[in-house]
Amino acid sequence: xxxxxxxxxxxxxxxxxxxxxxxxxxxxxxxxxxxxxxxxxxxxxxxxxxxxxxxxxxxxxxxxxxxxxxxxxxxxxxxxxxxxxxxxxxxxxxxxxxxxxxxxxxxxxxxxxxxxxxxxxxxxxxxxxxxxxxxxxxxxxxxxxxxxxxxxxxxxxxxxxxxxxxxxxxxxxxxxxxxxxxxxxxxxxxxxxxxxxxxxxxxxxxxxxxxxxxxxxxxxxxxxxxxxxxxxxxxxxxxxxxxxxxxxxxxxxxxxxxxxxxxxxxxxxxxxxxxxxxxxxxxxxxxxxxxxxxxxxxxxxxxxxxxxxxxxxxxxxxxxxxxxxxxxxxxxxxxxxxxxxxxxxxxxxxxxxxxxxxxxxxxxxxxxxxxxxxxxxxxxxxxxxxxxxxxxxxxxxxxxxxxxxxxxxxxxxxxxxxxxxxxxxxxxxxxxxxxxxxxxxxxxxxxxxxxxxxxxxxxxxxxxxxxxxxxxxxxxxxxxxxxxxxxxxxxxxxxxxxxxxxxxxxxxxxxxxxxxxxx
Numbered sequence: 060x061x062x063x064x065x066x067x068x069x070x071x072x073x074x075x076x077x078x079x080x081x082x083x084x085x086x087x088x089x090x091x092x093x094x095x096x097x098x099x100x101x102x103x104x105x106x107x108x109x110x111x112x113x114x115x116x117x118x119x120x121x122x123x124x125x126x127x128x129x130x131x132x133x134x135x136x137x138x139x140x141x142x143x144x145x146x147x148x149x150x151x152x153x154x155x156x157x158x159x160x161x162x163x164x165x166x167x168x169x170x171x172x173x174x175x176x177x178x179x180x181x182x183x184x185x186x187x188x189x190x191x192x193x194x195x196x197x198x199x200x201x202x203x204x205x206x207x208x209x210x211x212x213x214x215x216x217x218x219x220x221x222x223x224x225x226x227x228x229x230x231x232x233x234x235x236x237x238x239x240x241x242x243x244x245x246x247x248x249x250x251x252x253x254x255x256x257x258x259x260x261x262x263x264x265x266x267x268x269x270x271x272x273x274x275x276x277x278x279x280x281x282x283x284x285x286x287x288x289x290x291x292x293x294x295x296x297x298x299x300x301x302x303x304x305x306x307x308x309x310x311x312x313x314x315x316x317x318x319x320x321x322x323x324x325x326x327x328x329x330x331x332x333x334x335x336x337x338x339x340x341x342x343x344x345x346x347x348x349x350x351x352x353x354x355x356x357x358x359x360x361x362x363x364x365x366x367x368x369x370x371x372x373x374x375x376x377x378x379x380x381x382x383x384x385x386x387x388x389x390x391x392x393x394x395x396x397x398x399x400x401x402x403x404x405x406x407x408x409x410x411x412x413x414x415x416x417x418x419x420x421x422x423x424x425x426x427x428x429x430x431x432x433x434x435x436x437x438x439x440x441x442x443x444x445x446x447x448x449x450x451x452x453x454x455x456x457x458x459x460x461x462x463x464x465x466x467x468x469x470x471x472x473x474x475x476x477x478x479x480x481x482x483x484x485x486x487x488x489x490x491x492x493x494x495x496x497x498x499x500x501x502x503x504x505x506x507x508x509x510x511x512x513x514x515x516x517x518x519x520x521x522x523x524x525x526x527x528x529x530x531x532x533x534x535x536x537x538x539x540x541x542x543x544x545x546x547x548x549x550x551x552x553x554x555x556x557x558x559x560x561x562x563x564x565x566x567x568x569x570x571x572x573x574x575x576x577x578x
Contacts, residue, residue, distance in 0.1 A: 064499045065447045068483045069107065069474065073494040075463065076474040077136045077401045080202065080342065082467030083109055084142030085474055086117065087494055088131050095125075102129035104136065104147045106170055109472075109496070117145050117168045118154065119175070126151030137200040137207075137400045140268065140342070140468075143171050144204030146178065148196040160186045165198045165209045167233065178207045179229075180216070182237045187213035192224075199266045199273075199400055202342055206270030207231045208241065210262045216240070222249050226260040228275045230299075241273045241297040242282075244304050250279030253289065261295075268342030268405060272372075273297045274307070276335055276349075282306065285315050294338045294349045296372065307347050307370045308335040308356070311377050316353035337395035339402040342468075345372050346407030348380060350395050362388035367395065367412045369403075369435065380410050380433045382440065383418040391415030394462070398474075401465030408436050409470035411443070413462035425451045427460035430475045432499075443473045443497045446482045454480030473497045 069076070073087040086106045092098035094105055095116045103125055104117040118130040128150035137146040145168045152158045154166055155177045164187065165179035179187050179196065187193070191213045198209045208230045214220040216229055217240045227250065228242040242250055242261035250259035259279035266273050276292045283306035286293065293316065294308035308316040316335060338349045352365045357379045360366065366389060367380040381393040393414035395402050403410050410433045417423040419431055420442045429452065430443040444452045444461035452461050464475035476492045483495075 064497060066445065066482050066495055066497050067447075068493050069109075069496045070494040072491055073105075074476065074492060075131060075134075075136055075398055076465055076476065076494045077138050077398050078465045078467050078472060078474050079138045079142035080140035080401075080405060080468040081142065082469065082472040084138060085109055085494070085496070086136050086138045086142075086145050086147075088136070092125075098125045101125060102132055104130050104145065104149075104168075106138075106142070106145060108142075115170055117170065118147065118149055118151065118166075119168075120151070120153040121156065121175070122153075124153065127153045133195040135197055135199075135397055135400055137198050139200055139204040140202040140405075144169055144200055146198035146200040146207050146209075148198060148209075158186070160188065160191075162187055162191050163193050163196055165196050165207060165231075167200065167204065167207060169204075176233065178231045178233065179209060179211065179213075180231070180238065182217075182239075184236075185215055187211055188215045195262070197263050199264050201266050201270040202268035202405075205232065205234050206266060207233065208264035208266045208273050208275075210264060210275075220249065222251070222259060225250060225252070225258050226262050228261045228264045228273060228297075230264075230266070230270070230273060232270075239299075241299065242275060242277060242279070242295075243297070244282045245302060247302070248281060250277060251281045253278070253280045263337055263399070265338050265340045265347075265400065267340050267344035269344070271298065271300050272340055272344040273299070274338040274340040274347050276338055283315075285309070285313070287315060291316075292335050294335045294347065294370075296338075296340065296347060307338075307372065308349060308351060308353070308368075309370070309375075309377065310356045311375060313375060314355060316351055317355045337399050337402075339395060339399050341403050341407040342405030343407065346370065346403065347372065348395065348403050348410050348412075350393060350412075360388065362390060364389055364416070365392040365394065367393045367410065367414075367433075369407065369410060371407075378435070380435070381412060381414055381416065381419065381431075382433070383416065384421065387418060389414060389416035390418050396463040398463040398465045398476075401474075404466060404470055405468045409434060409466055411464040411466040411473055411475075413464060413475075423451065425453050425460070427452065428462050430461045430464040430473065430477075430497075432466060432470065432473060434470065441499070443499075444475060444477055444479065444482070444495075445497075450481060452477055452479035452482055454478070471499050473499070 073089050075088045077086050092100045106115045118126040130149035131147045134148040167178050168175045193211050196209045200207050210226050212224045231238050252259040261277035264275045274296045278292045297304045340347050348369045354360050370377045381389045383389050396413050415428050419440050432441050461477040466473045
């Protein structure tokens with residue numbers, strides 16, 4: 060039976076795509092300054108409304124200029140369920156006033172009102188300390204945009220942070236204006252390394268929709284009594300309501316992972332194995348997916364490859380996601396990828412991942428990484444990195460063909476990166492990445508309603524290190540005039556449109572700027 064669905068190119072040369080849960084908005088990183096007038100080449104963050112095709116610069120300063128340094132160079136992005144709020148990291152110093160720490164910071168942009176706020180501050184508004192050397196803050200935002208989790212080596216965001224330069228996980232409540240550390244054990248103790256010369260780093264947070272649960276990876280030995288004390292990264296979940304922290308890289312009997320788990324290179328593919336990686340928690344807070352080379356998480360795991368697993372926090376069941384045809388082990392390594400914040404649907408039913416395996420679906424003959432969706436309820440695996448005729452991606456390079464995928468809540472839309480030359484008609488594709496959008500159905504997309512926003516107070520921020528007085532940055536305005544709720548985006552380019560086979564209104568090929576947009 061032919062595969063149903065359509066594949067279109069969303070952005071040529073774009074990177075780190077993340078879909079909103081409702082499937083309408085796509086946030087991504089883009090270097091070339093040709094999407095919004097007045098910008099120059101720089102790693103910036105943009106957002107596209109996939110219904111109206113309107114595009115907005117996210118990493119923009121209070122005075123209307125693009126950020127004066129790179130944004131999310133090493134980081135994932137995160138977007139609220141309705142696409143209104145975008146969390147990202149940036150080295151720019153002009154996104155809010157008086158940003159004096161000279162460090163990578165976390166920002167949250169309200170794309171409805173055109174305001175931006177600094178999120179990586181303490182409860183008293185102190186910026187993370189200078190010389191923190193945080194290159195990767197991995198921000199993750201809750202469904203309504205109220206809570207932002209991130210990682211940092213800073214020791215001045217919460218009291219009694221005395222574990223040196225070890226990375227911790229923090230959560231900022233933008234409504235309450237408070238910051239707390241979540242990488243602590245059930246007794247509230249900070250992380251401890253396995254020996255005195257090692258570090259106890261916690262990283263890659265993922266947050267549930269209501270902000271109650273935060274999943275993260277850590278090589279600390281004191282977060283769960285079951286931890287064996289080996290210097291491997293494991294997966295943990297912190298419940299802010301009960302104060303419990305527990306390890307979830309365990310099998311269904313509660314035994315901790317043995318063997319090793321993925322460490323990935325810059326594009327998210329397996330290199331060596333040493334610790335558990337890339338946890339993603341479902342919006343309902345029940346399921347955590349992660350990648351692992353452990354051999355004891357499920358029975359008969361004999362493929363000697365990194366696999367994808369899903370752990371149920373209610374039943375404690377752990378299942379294999381990257382399963383081959385007839386439930387056989389995958390014959391290639393699998394990864395969640397850089398765009399991990401959108402790797403699982405809110406109810407945990409759909410999981411998207413990338414894999415070098417050739418036995419997950421029939422007729423996988425391209426000898427390259429592909430994108431797959433696992434439907435846990437139906438027990439099916441579908442390859443996503445195909446063109447609208449169902450042909451597999453070709454023309455890319457092994458380890459760099461297709462990946463970094465993110466999925467909408469209903470499992471219908473998947474955005475991913477690829478260098479393939481045949482997903483659309485593009486002879487230059489093998490030489491550079493493009494972002495593609497796969498619609499697994501063919502009916503029209505009905506725009507979802509705009510959700511009511513949470514109420515955030517004005518932000519009090521104190522520069523650090525500095526003896527300067529505390530100032531009130533408020534919610535600074537950006538380049539765009541604050542739009543109405545009926546039309547939350549301002550078109551920055553006038554681009555003719557045509558109608559695609561999906562029923563979406565897409566820009567015509569002749570009007571596309573420098574590789575942006577479709578076709």
